[in-house]
Amino acid sequence: MTERPLRLLLDFDHQAQRDRSQPPAFLHRRDRKFALLCREQGVVPDAARWLSHLQRLSGPEAAPTPAEQTLSSWRRITGGFAAAGAITGILTMSGLLFYEGGQRINITVLLAFVLLHLALALATTVQAMAGWQPWRRLLRRVGKTAGEGAFRQLQPLLMARAAHLGGLCFALTGLATLLTLVVIQDLAFGWSTTLDTAATGYHRLIRAIAAPWAWLWPAAVPDLALVEATRFFRAGEGNGIQPGLWGQWWPFVTMLWSAWVVLPRLLLWLLMSRQLQRRARDLLTSHPAMHALRYRMETATLETGNAHNDAHDLPDTRTRSNLLPLPDSDVLLCWAGAGEPELPDALRAGKGLVVRAGGRSSLAGDEEALRAIEAQLNGRADAIILLVRSWEPPTGELEDLLESARRIWPDGTSVALVPLAADAHREPAPHQIQPWLRFAEKIGGDFLRVSLPPMSEPSPYAGKDRAL
Incomplete structure (x- = not known):
């Protein structure tokens, strides 16, 4: 997603802090002249054109701007989350599908892990929407403080976007690892639980989970016969077990991971990116310096020629006869x-x-x-x-x-x-x-x-x- 609204907010906030040291009369003349120039060209004087106009007046800067430094720091943080997620996805899927021929890969464990991952993704989204910052210690460790001005309110969304990108990389590399192991190994799947659960009840659970893709790939929805034939117990294999059926769970596992791990992370990452842009635009619109800028652009300048505004100063009489x-x-x-x-x-x-x-x-x-x-x-x-x-x-x-x-x-x-x-x-x-x-x-x-x-x-x- 583009970082233009965020960069625009950071540049505007930095310019507003620089303008605090300028005289109000100078700011009024500068911004009023910019508004007249926009009126002459037939364009709307917005924040982006105003910043471009000031950049042309001041010339190119040799050092990176504060906005570029801040965005570069957050790109490093986001890249670190993505790399960690990608490596963790490979290791986690390799552990979940570890098979040496003496036992089966329990579908129930995979369901529990998918549920845990989905709960963590939703919790990350909720904390970002509420404005919580559980990542504050991590930011201090990497040398990133809470920031100043309007940018401070965007940090929960930035951290949530980085976390969702890491989760998306985790899901994609996990899916790639799953498909690779399906091809190079003969994986044996089955299901078991300590609870007294009948095969029909477990089958209803599987059908409910597979409802999103049942119309797309019917073979990825196990039938009751497969569920009954692949149940195993701690002390034995059971009656009527057919080893050829153990590998028929892989389409369900693939779609389970794609629909309930990859897709939610992708949607939540897009949601955080869109929310970040919308929030940045709202903060720019409501920025106190934006209201002052609009006033200066809409109000004509008037120079009275009075060089003194202190009541204790006497009028300047040196130019009376020049x-x-x-x-x-x-x-x-x-x-x-x-x-x-x-x-x-x-x-x-x-x-x-x-x-x-x-x-x-x-x-x-x-x-x-x-x-x-x-x-x-x-x-x-x-x-x-x-x-x-x-x-x-x-x-x-x-x-x-x-x-x-x-x-x-x-x-x-x-x-x-x-x-x-x-x-x-x-x-x-x-x-x-x-x-x-x-x-x-x-x-x-x-x-x-x-x-x-x-x-x-x-x-x-x-x-x-x-x-x-």
């Missing part, structure tokens, strides 16, 4: 509808390239806008004018765009951020400029500076220092 003159640039980038429906004449004149990004534009459109500016620069470092709406606060999407631009554009390129007022012929109010000044300081003063648009009317900032 306004630079508007540079001479022929490239204009309009963010989220800034400059619509029409750009001011003072900004539109002399521009060789005007592109738009953000707002209704897709992520692919934003990437094309950055590439178009890169082609316009043609390897030279220059200033880019970025128009924004002054009354809208800076967002995480704009920060992501500037980070991408810094990687794509030539080194030394700078950005002059120009906040436009609702009335394009007036400068924005001072309280609307302050968030953009703090935003520019956060991004980096060597890359992003704030400028005011050129005005033909007198400016309320006249006489104030606009440079650092």
